[in-house]
Amino acid sequence: MYEVLMNITGKQITAARAILGWTQQELADRAGSGVSTVASFEKGHRDTKTDTKEAIIGTLQEAGIEFLDSGVQFKPSRYEVFEGPDCYLRILDDIYYTLKDNPDEALFYCSDDRLSSGVTVEKELFIRRAGIRMRSIIEEGNTFIRYPLSEYRYIPKRYFNNHLTVTYGNKVALLFDINERAFVLENRQYAENRRNQFELIWSLHKQPKTTTVERMYDEG
Numbered sequence: 001m002y003e004v005l006m007n008i009t010g011k012q013i014t015a016a017r018a019i020l021g022w023t024q025q026e027l028a029d030r031a032g033s034g035v036s037t038v039a040s041f042e043k044g045h046r047d048t049k050t051d052t053k054e055a056i057i058g059t060l061q062e063a064g065i066e067f068l069d070s071g072v073q074f075k076p077s078r079y080e081v082f083e084g085p086d087c088y089l090r091i092l093d094d095i096y097y098t099l100k101d102n103p104d105e106a107l108f109y110c111s112d113d114r115l116s117s118g119v120t121v122e123k124e125l126f127i128r129r130a131g132i133r134m135r136s137i138i139e140e141g142n143t144f145i146r147y148p149l150s151e152y153r154y155i156p157k158r159y160f161n162n163h164l165t166v167t168y169g170n171k172v173a174l175l176f177d178i179n180e181r182a183f184v185l186e187n188r189q190y191a192e193n194r195r196n197q198f199e200l201i202w203s204l205h206k207q208p209k210t211t212t213v214e215r216m217y218d219e220g
Contacts, residue, residue: 007069008053008057008067009044010041010042010043010044011042012067012071012072013027013038013041013042013056013057013060014042015071015072016060016065016067016072017060019065019072019073019074020060020063020064020065020189024038024039024042027056027059027060030059030063031052031055031056031058031059032055033052033055033056037052037056038056041053041056062188063188063189064170064187064188064189074189077185077186077187077190078185078186078187079183079184079185079186080183080184081181081182081183081184082181082182082184083180083181083182084180085180087175087179087180087181087182088120088164088175088179088182089119089120089123090182091166091173091175091182091184092120092123092124092127093123094168094171094173094184095127095132095166095168096123096126096127096130096132098168098169098171099130099132099168099169100130100132103130103131103132103133104132104133104168104169105132105133105134105135105168106127106132106133106134106135106166106167106168107134107135107136107166107167107168107194107195107198108134108135108136108137108164108165108166109136109137109164109165109166109167109194109198109201110137110138110139110160110161110162110163110164110165111136111137111138111164112138112139112142112144112162112164113138113142113144113145113146113147113213114142114144115162115179116146121146124146128147133151134147134151135151135152135153135198135202136151136152136153137152137153137154137155137198137201137202137205138152138153138154138155138160138208139154139155139157139160140154140155140156140157140160141154141157142154142208143208143210143211143212144211144212144213145208145211145212145213146211146213149207149208149209149210149211150207152207152208153201153202153205153206153207153208154205154206154207154208155201155205162178162179163175163176164179165194167191167194167195167198168191169191170186170187170188170191171184171185171186171191172184172185172187172190172191172194173185
């Protein structure tokens with residue numbers, strides 16, 4: 001790692017920030033350093049500590065930046081295609097393996113608990129018990145809700161469709177063909193954009209007030 005650090009220049013750090021659209025302050029906040037340190041690194045000052053360089057470079061790499069011999073680029077996106085009636089179960093498996101070591105949350109857009117089979121519910125409960133949180137945006141008026149009401153928000157029927165989208169980690173899964181085909185894209189920027197869109201919609205819409213089915217899982 002030391003040799004790699006010595007070869008990365010301040011110009012590469014500046015270029016990496018430009019690709020991500022980050023200010024020096026944002027990079028500093030994410031890397032846990034001061035903005036003056038980032039500025040010093042970018043100007044090529046040699047007094048920047050090695051562990052600080054590691055934090056700055058590591059933060060950019062985690063955001064999808066790849067450092068080349070004489071430049072930078074955004075890492076090519078990776079994707080998978082799942083096909084068949086079990087493709088949603090495979091997405092649930094991927095959610096678990098993606099988030100299990102760093103429990104976060106999976107965000108479900110245009111979700112519908114009425115479509116979940118018994119096997120699907122078992123997998124969802126397994127994921128929840130691993131500490132992975134879930135939130136869902138569902139069709140207005142749908143009261144078939146299995147989990148805590150606080151995890152749901154309604155959207156008007158005219159904006160709802162049965163093409164589920166799930167955002168988790170750096171991945172976004174999109175289901176098509178009556179949920180028998182799924183495209184899973186791994187791209188940090190795209191996942192972050194989808195997460196921001198979800199949060200905006202979440203903030204603008206109401207929580208359901210009641211459910212007509214037995215709750216499967218309670219918080220705490």
